[in-house]
Amino acid sequence: MATILFSFAGSCIQKLQEIITEEAIQIQHVKQELSDLQQTMMQIQCFLKDVDRRRIEDLAVSNWLGELKDAMYDADNIIDLAWFKGSKLLGEQPSSPSRKLTACNGFPLVSCFSTILTRRDIAVQIKSLNKRIERIAELGTKFKFETEPVASVSDMRKTSHLVEPNIVGKEIIHATGTLVGMVLDHREKKAYKIGIVGTGGVGKTTLAQKLYNDHRVKGSFKKQAWICVSQQYSPVGLLKEILRNVRVNQEQGESVGELQAKLAEAIEGNSFFLVLDDLWESDVWTNLLRIPLDAAAQVTTVATTRHDIVAKAIGVEHMHRVELMSEEVGWELLWRSMNISDEKIVHNLRDTGMEIVQNCGGLPLAIRIMASVLATKKTTEREWRKILSSDAWSMSKLPPELSGALYLSYDQLPPNLKQCFVYLALYPEDWVMHRDDLVRLWIAEGFVEKQDNLLMEDIAEDYYYELISRSLLLPDPLHFDQDRCKLHDLIRQLAHHLSREGCFFGDPRLLEDKNISEVRRLSVVTDKDMVVLASVKKQQLRVRTLINPYTFSIIDVLEIFGSSPT
Structure with missing residues (x-):
């Protein structure tokens, strides 16, 4: 909670800085009250940085954080209320000089008293809140929190252009060749199914993408479709997505049966290559796709899943298991992902790097993310040892499927980016997010920190691409300018855990x-x-x-x- 509140405090401080000199605030005579609130929140933010750094889990501190959270939410509300009320008062001011003769401070006499009451009400609320937050700040001093200067996003070293996104391990390269051969060998068969099975983050989707995009596969099928199924899939939505892949229009309100008929008609007599990514239930195949796909002259289906039983239930002829990476291969993936070309540096960092890979548990996703974290540091053993000794690796209360490497990647983000990342928990599983939508929403939420001579939209876009560079956002491979992205399901689970x-x-x-x-x-x-x-x-x-x-x-x-x- 301390991390989220730290970022939230920063947003409130920035908002206060922006509005405190506006006419809408001046007219209510609450500038001093808001200035006091800003100073108190700056002190609180320094405390929160220490709480976050020390990862204090004492019950008394948790209660203090809960009380602080309520107060800060109220502070955010009253900041907006003050601006809104002031803007409303400005709108009620008379524009005609003659009307001012019968006005109190520029307001008609009939509204004079309500105007004074509005000002007094806002001032009283802010003063009361100031006392409340000051009391909470005093309690914070009893916990002996240290105050540290707060770094901004602009002070942080960025990973942009440091991590090569297309690097994969040797096992993936070898497995791709094997599976391409199997697909080509069975292309005359009426129906052929391959299952790619493994734990979350092990590289199933990466392997399926390599197979799907292989030029030999593309040249062997008339039509192709890539579908993310997810746990909470919609039958109508899934069928519509397949139809979009094969360039068939859909009408609003069409039923499952109507969409199945359209799919059958679209692929009838054609060869069809279908990837069902992240399959959790066999019903998708048996009840939804089996009959319409039978219309194709030949159909090859590749399903990625965490569970053997699902692959067996849909009747795969070949099951390819993606194993955890060996430490040697994981180490190579780490330094290659960072584009380290100096053999001497690779040699000097090998022992420390191997320890980091061990902590990643053989998961390529975790290794990639750690490469992104390390890319923000100097390429020295001392800096890597700092990362290795971080207690974020052993963060308690994480769900068992979330590794310390995933949390550490979040932990290393600057405050504003932490808020932007946690905000992504609002989106459904496998949802394709649009860059421009996220940019507008992050700005509206107050997550974007102003920088001299830069447009807010440009700064927010930098945030977006920085999250991609840190492997926390995955660019949609179907859009080459990276204007659309998704969350890996484990990363989304981390965002949900942090935002709960x-x-x-x-x-x-x-x-x-x-x-x-x-x-x-x-x-x-x-x-x-x-x-x-x-x-x-x-x-x-x-x-x-x-x-x-x-x-x-x-x-x-x-x-x-x-x-x-x-």
Whole structure:
């Protein structure tokens, strides 16, 4: 929580810096109160950096952080409220000089008293909040937190252009050749299925991509399609995606049966190569695709899955298991991914590098991510030893499937990028995210730190490409300018874990079991135009961001039933 609050405090401080001299604030005479709030939050932020660095997990500190989180959410709200109220007051000012004769400080007499009350109300709220946060800051001193200067994103060394994204291990190269041979040897067979099986992050998708993009495979099939299935797949959505791959238009409101018929017609008499990436259930094949695919003259299907039983259930003729990387191959992947060309440096860093690879547990994903982390450091044994000795490797309370290497990659991000990364938890599994959408949303959320003479959009784009360079965002291979991206499912799981106390993704009906007052960002998974939050008091709502990622729009209607009228 300290990491998230540290970043959030930075956003509030930046917001205060931007609005404190605006006319909308001046008119309410609350500049001094907001300046005091800014100073207190800067002190709090320095405390939070030390809490994050020391990874304190004491119960008293956790309670302190919880109280601080509530206060900072209220601070963010009141900052916006002050700006909104001030802007509204400015809009009510008379433009005619003659009207000012019957006005109080430029306001008509009928609204004079309400204007004064508005100013007083905002000032009282800010003063009360200042006292509250000052008390929390005083409690922080009792924990003997140290204060450190806060670095900005612009102070951090970037990884851009340091990591080569197309480097793969020798096993992948060898396996690609083997599987291409199998596909070509069976292209006369009516139907042929290959299963690529292995644990998460081991390189199944990378191998499938190499196979899919091989020029010999492309030249052997009339039509191809790559589909990410995921755990919460939509039958209609999946069929539509296949049809898009084979360039067939769909109409709104078409049923599963109608889409299956369209697919059968599109591939009838043709050879068809299909990849089903991240398959969790055999029903996708047996109930959805088996019959329409039978219309093809020849169809070869490649399915990647974590589970042998799924591959067997769809009837694969060959099952290729992707094993964990050996330390030697992992070490080569590490230094090649960093584009280290000096043999002397490779030799000098070998022992330390091998220890880092061991900590990655043989997972190519973790090794790649560590290469991205190391690319931000000097290429010396001392710097690598610092990374190796980080206690982020042994971070407690992580889900068992998340390795310390994944958390360390997050831990090494500058504050603003941490917020941008955690924000990605609002998107569904295997969702293709658009760069321009993320840029606009990050700016709107206040995550983007101003830099002299640079447009906010350009700075946010730098954030986007930096997350790609750090292997936390995966560019969509179908778009060469990297304007679309996805999250690996393990990386998405990390984002969900980090955001669990402030974000909610899913069916809003499940919010009955979650304290709505703790939710800051709500991503609604529904095809309904009206979202119902049952048994929620309006005063409890602290949701800052409400989106429906499937339509990428604000919900048309948010109705709160069971609310108190006050």
